[in-house]
Amino acid sequence: xxxxxxxxxxxxxxxxxxxxxxxxxxxxxxxIHHQGVYHLYYQNNPFGNTWGNMSWGHATSENLSAWTExxxxxxxxxxxxIFSGSIVFDSQNSSGFGTATAPPLxxxxxxxYKNASPLHGVQAQSLxxxxxxxxxxxxxxxxxxxTRNSANFRDPKVFRYxxxxxxxxxxxxxxxxxxxxxxxxxxxxxxxxxxxDFGPANATGGIWECPDLFALPVDxxxxxxxxxxxxxxxxxxxxxGSAGQYFTGDFDGVTFxxxxxxxxxxxxxxxxxxxHWLDWGRDYYAAVSFSDAPDGRRIMIGWMNNWDYxxxxxxxxxxxxxxxxxxxxxxxxxxxxxxxxxxxxxxxCRGEVPAVQSGPIHLAGETRPIPAATGTVQLIEADFTTGTxxxxxxxxxxxxxxxxxxGINPAQGRLILDRTASGDTGxxxxxxxxxxxxxxxxxxxxRLKIYVDHCSVEVFAQHGExxxxxxxxxxxxxxxxSIYAHGxxxxxxxxxxxxxx
Ligand code: FRU
Numbered sequence: 001x002x003x004x005x006x007x008x009x010x011x012x013x014x015x016x017x018x019x020x021x022x023x024x025x026x027x028x029x030x031x032i033h034h035q036g037v038y039h040l041y042y043q044n045n046p047f048g049n050t051w052g053n054m055s056w057g058h059a060t061s062e063n064l065s066a067w068t069e070x071x072x073x074x075x076x077x078x079x080x081x082i083f084s085g086s087i088v089f090d091s092q093n094s095s096g097f098g099t100a101t102a103p104p105l106x107x108x109x110x111x112x113y114k115n116a117s118p119l120h121g122v123q124a125q126s127l128x129x130x131x132x133x134x135x136x137x138x139x140x141x142x143x144x145x146x147t148r149n150s151a152n153f154r155d156p157k158v159f160r161y162x163x164x165x166x167x168x169x170x171x172x173x174x175x176x177x178x179x180x181x182x183x184x185x186x187x188x189x190x191x192x193x194x195x196x197d198f199g200p201a202n203a204t205g206g207i208w209e210c211p212d213l214f215a216l217p218v219d220x221x222x223x224x225x226x227x228x229x230x231x232x233x234x235x236x237x238x239x240x241g242s243a244g245q246y247f248t249g250d251f252d253g254v255t256f257x258x259x260x261x262x263x264x265x266x267x268x269x270x271x272x273x274x275x276h277w278l279d280w281g282r283d284y285y286a287a288v289s290f291s292d293a294p295d296g297r298r299i300m301i302g303w304m305n306n307w308d309y310x311x312x313x314x315x316x317x318x319x320x321x322x323x324x325x326x327x328x329x330x331x332x333x334x335x336x337x338x339x340x341x342x343x344x345x346x347x348x349c350r351g352e353v354p355a356v357q358s359g360p361i362h363l364a365g366e367t368r369p370i371p372a373a374t375g376t377v378q379l380i381e382a383d384f385t386t387g388t389x390x391x392x393x394x395x396x397x398x399x400x401x402x403x404x405x406x407g408i409n410p411a412q413g414r415l416i417l418d419r420t421a422s423g424d425t426g427x428x429x430x431x432x433x434x435x436x437x438x439x440x441x442x443x444x445x446x447r448l449k450i451y452v453d454h455c456s457v458e459v460f461a462q463h464g465e466x467x468x469x470x471x472x473x474x475x476x477x478x479x480x481x482s483i484y485a486h487g488x489x490x491x492x493x494x495x496x497x498x499x500x501x
Pocket of ligand 1 (some may be wrong): 026027084154
């Protein structure tokens with residue numbers, strides 16, 4: 001482990017990932033595509049770079065690649081913090097906040113009431129509306145619109161449910177400490193009626209937060225839709241701390257019925273590996289999807305951090321990046337429906353020419369540097385076949401002393417990301433980690449697509465069926481890429497490395 005105490009913190013500001021200029025951020029909120037603009041609101045402390053003064057920060061983009069930070073959209077006040085939530089385009093002006101010809105955007109957020117409020121200690125759902133396309137917001141005078149007198153009722157994700165004969169707004173929120181997603185419906189976004197509850201199920205090693213519910217075609221067949229319920233939990237992730245799980249199933253406008261529940265009620269610690277994880281790494285949390293993304297795409301962004309050490313990561317004046325945006329689809333794999341995630345092409349594709357294109361390379365008990373591949377922001381695509389090696393893979397952001405190891409142990413069927421020597425790991429005891437996920441060869445191959453940035457690695461394996469995202473804080477001079485096979489042989493069938501800046 002090398003402490004990089006002399007590195008200027010701006011070294012870590014990502015090139016490809018959104019960060020606030022000089023403040024703290026956590027969960028993405030209110031993701032929506034509207035009038036040609038992607039809006040990314042987020043949990044933000046406008047006055048500092050640790051958690052507090054929760055307000056909705058705001059950034060906009062036309063391409064999911066270049067983001068412009070905007071003024072704070074919805075600010076906390078002495079009575080309430082503005083916790084996570086979502087935004088819908090109320091095209092029929094059902095709420096009455098706009099007019100038929102100028103319908104509003106409506107934000108549904110959690111009011112976390114503070115001591116100065118008569119409702120202190122309660123979390124309830126509130127509205128704000130925008131009549132200028134999402135740049136300025138007015139809080140609704142009738143807030144809150146939905147309370148359960150609960151201290152842990154939060155993170156409303158609202159969408160329009162169209163069930164043929166019926167159509168209404170649906171809200172998925174959580175009773176965090178009961179491990180429950182609670183579903184409500186409304187005609188006007190102001191009056192809500194309880195529909196049903198889902199949970200506890202599968203992973204319940206931590207409180208449930210930030211749910212999402214949407215339908216996707218299975219294997220690209222628009223006639224065969226399945227519903228996906230995502231729910232984030234903290235702690236209780238497969239490698240510790242914050243993480244997100246998903247369920248597949250059906251939603252009939254009232255009830256979500258899961259076909260992927262392995263355990264109901266209390267979780268079985270022995271089955272943690274079998275639950276369905278949005279990401280197996282330690283730094284993908286509070287993920288939610290965009291409303292109204294063009295062409296029916298389902299695009300999701302997560303907060304790239306972990307509550308275990310979120311406030312301590314060694315960056316300044318900003319703290320915490322967002323993940324790259326991911327496009328979601330469903331595929332049948334081994335008779336089971338699985339979520340497949342891939343980075344949205346336009347978020348990183350800038351017409352670059354690969355620096356390295358080679359293969360096959362036979363490796364036998366060696367670590368081999370790829371000198372032409374040095375870089376700090378790159379896409380690495382590597383396809384391996386196994387020989388006799390115990391482990392094979394790549395080391396990225398390497399130097400003589402530092403490196404992040406991304407490997408496959410075929411006998412154990414594990415994908416491994418070792419960040420114990422990745423750079424500055426000393427800021428929190430929980431940070432240095434070896435994170436693993438189950439992986440099987442697909443047509444005899446292990447395919448890795450790795451996005452490397454100044455403070456992160458996002459590993460998409462087997463065409464995106466498996467994702468592992470981790471923060472790293474390497475020295476800016478650690479730019480090496482190596483490939484290795486330990487304890488025997490393996491073949492790197494093809495290797496493409498493309499600089500992304
Ligand atoms: C998730 C979360 C949410 C809450 C927000 C507060 O990271 O705890 O449940 O709304 O952060 O910032």
